[in-house]
Amino acid sequence: xxxxxxxxxxxxxxxxxxxxxxxxxxxxxxxxxxxxxxxxxxxxxxxxxxxxxxxxxxxxxxxxxxxxxxxxxxxxxxxxxxxxxxxxxxxxxxxxxxxxxxxxxxxxxxxxxxxxxxxxxxxxxxxxxxxxxxxxxxxxxxxxxxxxxxxxxxxxxxxxxxxxxxxxxxxxxxxxxxxxxxxxxxxxxxxxxxxxxxxxxxxxxxxxxxxxxxxxxxxxxxxxxxxxxxxxxxxxxxxxxxxxxxxxxxxxxxxxxxxxxxxxxxxxxxxxxxxxxxxxxxxxxxxxxxxxxxxxxxxxxxxxxxxxxxxxxxxxxxxxxxxxxxxxxxxxxxxxxxxxxxxxxxxxxxxxxxxxxxxxxxxxxxxxxxxxxxxxxxxxxxxxxxxxxxxxxxxxxxxxxxxxxxxxxxxxxxxxxxxxxxxxxxxxxxxxxxxxxxxx
Numbered sequence: 001x002x003x004x005x006x007x008x009x010x011x012x013x014x015x016x017x018x019x020x021x022x023x024x025x026x027x028x029x030x031x032x033x034x035x036x037x038x039x040x041x042x043x044x045x046x047x048x049x050x051x052x053x054x055x056x057x058x059x060x061x062x063x064x065x066x067x068x069x070x071x072x073x074x075x076x077x078x079x080x081x082x083x084x085x086x087x088x089x090x091x092x093x094x095x096x097x098x099x100x101x102x103x104x105x106x107x108x109x110x111x112x113x114x115x116x117x118x119x120x121x122x123x124x125x126x127x128x129x130x131x132x133x134x135x136x137x138x139x140x141x142x143x144x145x146x147x148x149x150x151x152x153x154x155x156x157x158x159x160x161x162x163x164x165x166x167x168x169x170x171x172x173x174x175x176x177x178x179x180x181x182x183x184x185x186x187x188x189x190x191x192x193x194x195x196x197x198x199x200x201x202x203x204x205x206x207x208x209x210x211x212x213x214x215x216x217x218x219x220x221x222x223x224x225x226x227x228x229x230x231x232x233x234x235x236x237x238x239x240x241x242x243x244x245x246x247x248x249x250x251x252x253x254x255x256x257x258x259x260x261x262x263x264x265x266x267x268x269x270x271x272x273x274x275x276x277x278x279x280x281x282x283x284x285x286x287x288x289x290x291x292x293x294x295x296x297x298x299x300x301x302x303x304x305x306x307x308x309x310x311x312x313x314x315x316x317x318x319x320x321x322x323x324x325x326x327x328x329x330x331x332x333x334x335x336x337x338x339x340x341x342x343x344x345x346x347x348x349x350x351x352x353x354x355x356x357x358x359x360x361x362x363x364x365x366x367x368x369x370x371x372x373x374x375x376x377x378x379x380x381x382x383x384x385x386x387x388x389x390x391x392x393x394x395x396x397x398x399x400x401x402x403x404x405x406x407x408x409x410x411x412x413x414x415x416x417x418x419x420x421x422x423x424x425x426x427x428x429x430x431x432x433x434x435x436x437x438x439x440x
Contacts, residue, residue, distance in 0.1 A: 023419050026087070026095030027102065031421035033083040034060045036303035038425050040081070043298055044337040053329045053372045053426030055220035057099075058146050062216045062368065063338075064096060065148065065168055066346065069160050069357035074345050081341050093167040100169070102419060103144070140276055142423070143196050143221035145203075148172045149188070151213050154358050172357075177212040184208055188217070196221065203371050205331055212366040214354075219371040222414060222424055224276045226283065230254045230378035249323035252378055256401050257320070260313035267297055271309050272320060272404055282417050283376065284310060285322060287410035294409045294427065306413070307420065322406035323428055329372040338368060374414075374424060 038056025045052070060082055067078040068089060079085045084092055148164075150156060152174035164170050175184045185204045193201050199221040208215065230252050260273040268290060274283045286309070288297045335347055345351040352364035409429030413422050 023102065024095070024098055026091055027099050027419055029087065030084075030092070030095040030099055031416075031419045032303050032307075035306065035420070035422045036083050037081065038422055039298070039301055039303060039306075040341060041334070041337060042425065042427075044340045045332070045334075046337075047427065048430065050430045051327050051329070051426065051428055053327070053374055053424055054332065054370055055144070055218065055372060055424050056422055058144060058218035058220055059334065059368070059370055061096065061146055061168070062148070062218050063343075064092060065164060065170075066216075066354065066357075066365070068093070068163055069157075069354050070352075071355050072353040074343075074351070074353040077342050077345060081338075081343055093163070097167045099419065099421070103416070103421075140225060140278060140281065141199075141221070141223040143199050143219075145192060145196060145200055145217070145219040145221075146170065147188075147192070147217045149175050149215040149217070150358075150363075151178065152176050154213065154360050154363055156358055157356060160357050177208050177215075178210045181207045181210055181212075192217070192219070200371065200373065203331060203369065209366070213363055214357075214365045216365065216368040218369075219373075220424055221373045223373075223375040223377070224281065224283075224414070225377045225379055226252075227275045227277045227279070228254050228257050228259070228379055250326075251321055252324050253319075253321045255319045256317050258315055259318050259320070260310075261316045261318050261402055261404070262309065262313040264309050264312070267300055267305070267309065268293060269297055269309075270404060271313060272318060273310060273313055274320075277379070280417055281423070282415050283325075284413040284415055285406065285410055286412070287404075287406050287408055289408075291408045294411070294429075297411065301411075310415075317401045319401050319403045320406075321404070322410075324378075325374055325376040325412060325428065327374060329374075329426065331369055331371050334368045334370055335365075372424060372426075374426075 034057050037060050038054070041054070041056065041059065042052075045054075063078055063082055064084075067075060067082070067084070070078055087095070147170070150172050154174075156172045156174075161171060164172065175187070177184055185207050188204050189202055192203050196219075200219045203217055203219055231254075259275075262271050263269070264271065267286070267288070269286050269288045271284065271286045274285075276282065284306075286297065286301075286306075288294055290296070339347060345353070346365045349362045349364050354363050355361070357363065406428075409427060411427050412425070414424040415422055
């Protein structure tokens with residue numbers, strides 16, 4: 001009996017440790033670095049579309065795996081672009097491994113989470129399976145995908161295979177881009193669609209060029225339900241022209257809800273934070289008060305400034321009206337944007353210096369393709385935590401409610417509230433092409 005009792009206590013202790021929301025210093029630093037990299041990447045990308053979104057963690061993880069096989073100037077450029085110059089390679093590997101385990105263990109307690117190429121070993125854990133099966137009703141669904149493909153003639157070093165399998169739970173997949181380009185594209189699309197249960201389709205819309213040597217694919221599928229009482233309204237915002245949001249958007253409207261709100265004088269912006277079901281993931285929306293201030297906001301914004309803005313938010317009763325975030329960001333080839341960030345050598349034969357990946361000295365990255373699908377829905381169920389109770393002393397008076405109308409282009413961030421990692425980021429709306437900056 002005593003042995004059985006001790007075994008039961010040990011089981012509970014093990015489960016508590018597995019589900020503990022513990023974030024190490026290395027994970028915090030990795031999250032901060034990925035967030036800053038994402039902001040730099042957004043500044044380097046083409047922002048002419050009315051909507052854009054991407055997962056900075058997926059893309060930075062792909063580049064970290066390249067960093068583990070890079071030498072010389074390429075390794076230095078990757079460290080600089082990823083803000084990892086203060087960490088040893090072993091520290092980066094451990095922090096990445098812990099972060100992936102955190103996303104695979106802590107988030108599924110309240111979200112249905114799947115992964116391809118990130119942590120299948122964790123996902124196969126029976127304790128994880130029970131956690132996933134009990135979280136289907138949470139209303140959130142997350143899928144990460146991150147794969148590396150190489151032309152099959154290039155032999156990948158065995159120790160690099162072991163490193164990827166040990167810390168990143170993935171591998172480099174050899175394919176024939178030269179003689180079977182069309183079949184290779186169909187194979188990749190079919191495998192990714194099957195592994196993601198049909199959520200990520202046609203990640204390669206066009207045939208891969210025969211000259212492809214190293215191909216990096218990543219994607220994020222996020223479908224979340226806000227934990228607020230929200231109604232739909234299809235009216236345009238204040239009769240704004242369609243070219244601001246691309247079309248008449250479907251509006252989400254929440255009246256007198258208690259959320260975190262703040263105004264930042266340095267950024268000249270209004271910020272709100274709204275929780276998704278489960279409370280571990282939040283939506284942060286940052287809108288400049290100047291209709292033409294999105295570029296200025298993005299120029300001044302950094303990972304630390306964003307963290308300070310979020311930490312400075314206060315709980316208030318707010319009436320919010322904003323466009324519904326539901327779109328598919330197309331298959332973006334990030335080669336040009338990353339080259340503009342100082343990583344041009346990655347894409348040049350003879351300059352990439354990926355010597356730990358393969359002994360072939362001319363091996364280089366051909367394309368880095370990323371795809372994002374976002375669907376943020378309203379909560380159809382009544383939520384007693386956010387209803388208007390005038391008799392409660394803890395509630396503010398409705399006359400003190402703040403009105404926030406997202407009628408200008410704005411930035412949004414889907415964040416893991418435990419680690420501070422940005423799971424997805426993007427923008428809604430475009431600035432007018434012809435405008436002049438004010439002259440002081």
